[in-house]
Amino acid sequence: EYQNIQFAVEAGVARLTLNRPDKLNSFTGDMHAELRDALDRVHADHAARVLVLSGAGRAFCAGQDLADPDMATQPDGRLPDIGDVVDKNYKPLVLRLQNLRVPTIAAVNGIAAGAGASLALACDLVVATKSASFLQAFSKIGLIPDTGGTWFLPQRVGMARAMGLALLADKLPAEKAADWGLIWAAYDDAEFGAKVDALATQLAAMPTKALVRTRQAMHAAPGHTLEQQLSFEGGFMRELGWSADYAEGVAAFTEKRAPRFTGK
Numbered sequence: 001e002y003q004n005i006q007f008a009v010e011a012g013v014a015r016l017t018l019n020r021p022d023k024l025n026s027f028t029g030d031m032h033a034e035l036r037d038a039l040d041r042v043h044a045d046h047a048a049r050v051l052v053l054s055g056a057g058r059a060f061c062a063g064q065d066l067a068d069p070d071m072a073t074q075p076d077g078r079l080p081d082i083g084d085v086v087d088k089n090y091k092p093l094v095l096r097l098q099n100l101r102v103p104t105i106a107a108v109n110g111i112a113a114g115a116g117a118s119l120a121l122a123c124d125l126v127v128a129t130k131s132a133s134f135l136q137a138f139s140k141i142g143l144i145p146d147t148g149g150t151w152f153l154p155q156r157v158g159m160a161r162a163m164g165l166a167l168l169a170d171k172l173p174a175e176k177a178a179d180w181g182l183i184w185a186a187y188d189d190a191e192f193g194a195k196v197d198a199l200a201t202q203l204a205a206m207p208t209k210a211l212v213r214t215r216q217a218m219h220a221a222p223g224h225t226l227e228q229q230l231s232f233e234g235g236f237m238r239e240l241g242w243s244a245d246y247a248e249g250v251a252a253f254t255e256k257r258a259p260r261f262t263g264k
């Protein structure tokens with residue numbers, strides 16, 4: 001049903017694969033529209049308990065399609081309004097991921113460049129094949145790391161490394177990205193699929209609301225004082241304390257059995 005992505009939900013795992021392998025899964029306006037639609041479906045489908053985002057072929061995503069008409073000088077000579085493209089496509093994409101009802105995994109199967117790297121960083125857990133790399137390609141074409149890049153990079157690796165990556169635009173191999181704390185883990189290419197499946201299965205069986213509130217609390221922290229954050233945490237704890245999964249977690253602990261979480 002989609003032309004630019006693949007999408008399926010099975011056994012609690014929503015799998016969304018960017019699917020323009022000939023163009024290294026770079027973003028077009030059409031792909032953005034399909035992504036919005038698929039993410040809305042994940043949000044609405046309570047059978048989905050985790051999202052796995054990946055790329056078809058040898059790349060994860062090469063960022064904005066630089067040949068897309070949105071990027072071209074218009075027939076009347078007007079230059080493209082890239083800010084408009086950011087507002088229309090990239091900002092909603094990151095906000096949808098950050099507000100998604102389920103935890104998210106970026107399974108980075110190959111190079112992640114430009115907004116493709118930022119897309120990965122907008123997910124809760126980022127894992128990559130050892131042959132993958134991360135490239136802040138923006139400065140090479142006179143842009144800045146968008147799609148949350150200037151927010152995610154310094155938070156994950158500190159200002160010195162974030163600046164080096166963004167200004168110099170050298171490829172960062174996945175193992176080094178893991179060593180630096182940019183991503184969660186780099187796995188051997190041969191075992192990558194199995195590792196991602198295991199991670200997805202693990203998250204899909206966990207208390208979904210608590211995982212999502214954890215994401216939201218972590219990301220809210222830099223804008224809060226400690227006192228504000230303590231109250232913010234308290235609000236989420238109150239809500240989660242009334243959840244079925246909390247009751248199940250405590251019951252399972254008391255009865256010395258494995259919990260059966262439902263995401264409710």
Ligand code: T3D
Nearest residue numbers: 022023024026062063064065066067082085113114115137
């Ligand atoms: O509207 C806005 O601009 C706002 C948002 C901007 C956010 C951004 O993402 S800006 C950054 C855009 N991305 C880039 O600048 C990365 C461009 N790509 C590359 O630097 C390289 O392709 C890679 C380092 C990612 C991979 O290099 P390599 O040698 O493995 O592959 P390749 O040969 O360069 O690419 C293979 C094909 O994919 C090739 O097509 P062809 O010649 O076989 O028909 C290439 O043109 C195409 N491709 C790769 N990246 C893009 C692309 N086509 C369009 N746009 C791309 N970004």
